[in-house]
Amino acid sequence: MLDAYIGVLVLWPLVAGLLCLVLRSPGARKALVLLTSAALAVCAVGLASQTPFTANPNFLASEGTLKVAEALAIVFPAYFLLRGLMEKHALVIIFSCLQLALAIWGMMNMNEPQTVQNAVVCDGLSVTLALVVAIIGSLIAIFAIPYMQHHEDHLKLAKSKQPAFFLVLLAFLGFMNGMALSNDLRVFEACFEATTLCSFLLIGHDNTPVARQSAFRALWMNALGGVFLHSGVLLVQKQFGVVDIHAVVNPALWTGASMLPVALIVAAGCVKAAQMPFQKWLLGAMVAPTPVSALLHSSTMVKAGVFLCLRFSPVLTNTTIGAILALSGAFTFFAGSAMSLGQSNAKKVLAYSTIANLGLIIVCAGIGTPVAVAAGIVLLAVHAATKGLLFLCVGDMEQTIGSRDLEDLRGMVGKSPVTALAACAGALGMVLPPMGMLVGKWATIEAAKSNPVVMALILLGSALAVVCWVRFAGTLMSGKPLPTPEKAHHSSPLTNMPLMTMLACAIGLGMAAPWIDALMLPNADAASVFTTGWGLMPPLFIVCLLAWMVGMKVLGRQTAVPQASPYMGGLPSAEPGTFVGALGKNWALTEGNEYATEIFGESGWTKFAGTLAGLLLLAMVGGAFI
Amino acid sequence: MNLTTFYLAVAGLILAPLVGGLVSGVDRVVTARLQSRLGPPLLQPFYDVGKLMSKIIAPASHWQGMFVRWALVASLAADVVLFAGGDVLMCFFIQAASASFVAMGAFSGSSPYSKLGAQRELFQMLCYEPIFLVSVLCMAKAAGGFDANTIMNAGAQPLLYKMPFIIPGLVFVLLVKMRKSPFDLSACHHGHQELVRGVFTDFAGRDFALLEVAHWADVVVILWICSFLWATGPLQMVVVALVALFVIILIDNVSARLTWRHMVKVAAPLTFVLAFANLMWLYLE
Amino acid sequence: MSVEATVITADKLVAEVTRLHNEGWRLVTMSSVEIDAENMEILYHFDKDLKLTNLRLSLPKGGTIPSISGVLFGAFLIENEIRDQFGVTFDGLVIDYQGRLMNECTATTSNSPFCRLLVKHGMTVTKEVK
Amino acid sequence: MKMLPTVLANLFSKPVTRNYPTFVRDPFPNARGELVNDIDRCIFCGTCSRKCPSQCITVNKEGGQGIWSLEAYACVSCGICVMSCPVNSLSQKKTYRPVGTGRVTVTLTGKLPEKPAKKTEKPAGAKPAQPAQ
């Protein structure tokens, strides 16, 4: 049964994607996506019920698979190189060449490593990622069905590019699952590179100059990440002759050994997780259609990066690398939060917030204690659900009003209440207790007890995040919507269903954080979860419920009464939302948020934070030599 | 959870707003005296809230009532956590939730003053949160735990000896939280400011009364946490809280209101750095 | 007694004001006064070292004269007020309140509050009640 | 922080507040307060009504009796009428007119004098003096 589950999780998306490509009819595509989603969800839950376990499914353990993986290690860079040459993109060419060189050198010079015992070793971390990919990722895929239709209607394409799009989209999910489950570094790496490829294709999907530019930026950065990963893997292979991930992450293995490979692997994770100074590729990903950015930001791609770091966290505990990694993660959290504060582009707010929160998970990985890792896993799961929700909401609102600027989203609660309220719930869920994100952050702070700088940076970042998200939610809730031409709102069940399910996931996961945390901890620690800090959460949920009920009652009561006219110094208004001001004119009550751009301006911070984070990354790699 | 904790929690629920109201009353009387006035009766804040409760007025937005109730619940929850000896960090996070709901309520109103007030409220949160939390980290480091109980029972020596540099930070936080000059940026007590009553402009009647109660609860939490600095006994803690209160009122009366730019660029970074230096000192010791 | 003033015509006004401005005279204010049923005067008061110099401009009621607010920004308020009170139109006002600086209703030649002054003393003035 | 000595001094000294309803300060001797008319002395000459800048006094001589009426709340207490009253029947109290919940018009009716009284010499105005403090 397990083998079947794993097979469906890893292979079926690819098959379904290919079917999409072949069948081309929208109806079939819809059916396939829905079927895939259902299948993935069922299988992931099935797997989760069995965790922890080991398995050796044939299609992963066979010699053939390994050959394919090794071949892919050459095919992918070669493809990147080709595209780089076609585009004449120097950085892509350089890094893909490097990758290619490394792969070929590895094939030539490396001895065959020890056979991997179990092709699949599933623990809490793996299964969490698999669940996230299977559920959140599928929901996004479902959301993409009506979205892409509308998107293409808008672009007025002669020939639909959707089949290819869904092929990549679905395959992406499969590769992510493969990465989450495989226990062989070579398979893992192949999947890792495959996600790079998928993201490259998805970002460049619209094929506009901006999209191409962003896609190639993503490509060169991730190719660099690939270089790090591959060199790390080769070094591991050279040092120990093993490629069994679970064998590698055993701290005992590393006593006295050079930590350089770990540093390189973790650096690869950081690139993939868009940590500063590599945040730019993720920002560029915003130009892609919403489902793509949602996928990259929430459930796939960047999660691969943090997954890698979390996977290696046991060997990072109490090492210089770990400390510096935690520091760099904390710094990214701080800087990302600060930069998200200065943005008025809603998707950029989301993007910087993603970067920041991934930094937080990286902190957990850097600390590496079981408590920290558990907190990291909670963050990973909750963040995926919440951020996915936010992206879908923003995408939906963008299609409604034709703008993704926060200023234009003002008062959306009046225009499309369901989406706007869901977005508010998501935004507040990012920062307020007792939701998972905040609780995870809090657990991280307490886990980072030994490192005051990390703690302080997280506190600063968390304050910035609160401001950013409350403002985000507040702007959506804002009283008087500006007059914008109303467009027909495309609200299909396939839009609303994923939104609502995602909302349920975000809230559910947010609330379930203590239990997830308990599940992720070793038994001894798990018992203590509810007697320490997390124990506060269940009573708080009851308080929340009470507050919710009271709030709803009052809301019902206040909805019934007419609203008061706004205080405008007593000035009369000729029509709602205006006042009769100077020169006897009708002045619209325009509102704008304060972005304090002189403090939180993007360009200044990019330079400052990029430099500092780059130095930290170098220090981390250098830390391997200490 | 044992029974004592439960009783303490209930006490927090009931006592904190009452004490907060009294603090507010004392504040007004002392302020009046500093200004050479007689001032209102001690129980005036309660009358104010009672009056507001009985007013009939249309809400500026129908969301406001909901956010106000949530803010009140959050403030009281923070009180309860503290009274029951819970985690101070979480207590403060819950309080931040309360402030967020107030800001959300202000956002959902329609007056530009209320929106600007909400923005400034958020900028204030941005400034005081890290400072306060770093101060709490100092206390936690010195006491060996994040729980209020642990910190209060930290030992015979007052924590103040180990953390003199967090005092400017705590004063800053108190000034902001109690809406006192020079940092009464988002809403000042008497409403003589450019934002009218800032974040509270659109709240009225019962909603406003409940916010006032929430504010009292907040003040109690912050004062209490400040009094951890000399937690050698209940009496000492009360004295520390009163001294802190007096210092805040004094500062309010000898300074002009600054701008939020100044707060974000100068005052907050400065106090944060001081508090952080103290934290580092504790670690390097 | 009457105030010493240089009589000036509308076409030379701006040039004269510019000259005075360049010589360092400061515009204190302009006073408008009704002469008879058809005519009115505007006095421009300039000051330099506590000395006043005045320009006197005669014009028919409801007439149009060039605005000096282009030369002296400070004049815009005075000119708007005169527009309010006497219904004089100023050409090229930098900020034009359209005769609603103080009053709610626009002043016209026949309906400008300050023009009824000389009709006959003691005559009741109908209030502009809307 | 430069204000510190001042506020501390305030704290430790008696507040300057006059506890008004409990403690009412004596009005200054020359305070111009409520306008009263000793209607018996009034000759209804109408000088006050003509001189009043606020035009709040009307004097009527109809049907053999004089009506002196004052639109009390329009009175600006300038004292012009008192100064110009030929028979000193008008005077101002030292206290202000009390507040009211409706508009007040003071109407006093008196007998018209037999013949217009001779203009008497006005005595020197109210003597200013130092206030009681």
Place this chain on the structure above:
Amino acid sequence: MSFLKKSQIKSPWLLHFDCGSCNGCDIETLACLTPVYDIERFGIVNVGNPRHADVLIVTGTVNPRNAVILKNLYDQMPTPKLVIAVGACGCTGGVFREAPNVLGGVDKIIPVDVYVPGCPAKPEAIMDAVVAGLGKLKGILEGSK
């Protein structure tokens, strides 16, 4: 009398609007707040926001432009509310009654509860007026029991 009702008498918050007064009454109203008079003894605070105010103190005459503002402010105040017209101008229009751009006293636009005569009204008189107004309110509240 219940606590809530008693509170209404004990905590009147002021909104001051200058409708076209010469400043005399305005500064006397402001003077009420200052140490010598200290109107806060009665729980009175000058709030400057109609949504929080219970007592509207209006000084000065009404003209067509500020009449609209006055009405708006009055409408935005929560009930029960009091209006105090301060000074000769506020009560009747005072010396300006016949000026071209003056409509008259405050009561032309909104109902006035207490009139404070004087030009300008003394701070003591303004305090009297608040007390008188509260007395009126108390009567209403007791009547509504």
Place this chain on the structure above:
Amino acid sequence: MARTVIPFGPQHPVLPEPIHLSLVVEDEKVVEALPTLGYVHRGLEMLAVKRDFNQMIQIVERVCGICSMIHSLCYCQGIEEMMGIEVPRRARFLRTVWSELHRMHSHLLWLGLFADSFGFEALFMQLWKIREKVMDLNEGTTGNRVIVSVNVIGGVRVDLDESQIRWIKDTLVDVEAGIRKLQSTIMNDGTVCRRTKGVGILTKQAAYDLGAAGPTLRGSGVAQDMRQLKYAGFDEIPFEPVVETAGDSWARGNVRFRECLQSIDLVRQALDKLEPGELAAKVKGKPDGEVVTRVEQPRGECLYYLKGNGDKFMQRVRIRTPTFANIPPLAAMLPGLDFADVPVVVLSIDPCISCTER
């Protein structure tokens, strides 16, 4: 960029009087500011049709309650000039005394409101506490606190006796001590300086060109004060205008603060020069002709243009008040300010809207 439109006023807690500014702010920086006036407009210049030239004294006193005495002084001076009346010496000095007392109470009031505009409540209270003493002087000597009604054409109608002069001098000692105690707060206090220094800068040239008046002009370094015209008692009292050069709100505040002290001195000198004599000259006839007369009000230069035609009603009473002249400089200062500084700068010109609009 995100712009917010703020309807600032007409009713606003920091504005004691109604003026409206339609402010457009961006990140709380003002990018556009347009004023609206007319909320206090009464059209009282026009009342000259219905009130004779004597009654007009009471009307012009109520142009503005805070500088009422000086308005009537200016008006009376104009009529006296028109009718060729010589004002008795005692009356001239008494006018000086009350006009300076008025200036003092006005400046104290303004300093208090200014303090309030940047949120310094205690300073506001303290200044108004001192001001009450000046108000007592007004009330004790004239019978009314604010609108003193002492001027009549030809002189004054109220006299001071010896005990009152002594009382004034004694009280002024207290007042001076009180003010001096606050000097360092207003001039050097850190928070105050931060809110006022460099805020709302009006250069000397701009102030002159835009026609600023009074402390707004002197705060920008132009030594111009109508008291140099030697009206009332100033011909015998040496007088130097108070000047600051910075041109910001702080400078304007300081000009007023120092003028307070100067006024105390001027009152003392005027009281010393009081000699027994007539209070008012006899007035015969009706005003005829036209006259321009200027005095210095607390807010600056005030100009009356009066035209009579031999009737008891004036043909034209044109009042140009200092705030009216200071509105264009204000409009020029506002763009670029922090929103929080708007009230500070608005109040720094000491807006007297009832003067402006009359």
